[in-house]
Amino acid sequence: MPQKIRELKSKLQKAGFVLLKKRGKGSHTMWEHPLLANLVVISGKDGDDADRYQEREVRDALIELEKAKERGDD
Numbered sequence: 001m002p003q004k005i006r007e008l009k010s011k012l013q014k015a016g017f018v019l020l021k022k023r024g025k026g027s028h029t030m031w032e033h034p035l036l037a038n039l040v041v042i043s044g045k046d047g048d049d050a051d052r053y054q055e056r057e058v059r060d061a062l063i064e065l066e067k068a069k070e071r072g073d074d
Helices: 005-014 052-071
Strands: 018-020 029-032 040-042
Touching (some): 005 029
Antiparallel strands (some): 029 040
16 A cells, blocks of 8 residues: 655655755655755655655665765765
């Protein structure tokens, strides 16, 4: 069963990602983390089911963040 968009956003927020205000268009939101170069873009309303690629993108960003922390990039 797919996760909801709100769940993906919650995971990012708990990991320290910050929502960039007024950067996304429509239902798109952009998230950044100071240790990562790339932004994570999430599209859809909070109650929508997340697509597999969105779940994968969030999972990959969280893994990349853990690797950056292990390297001591902070």
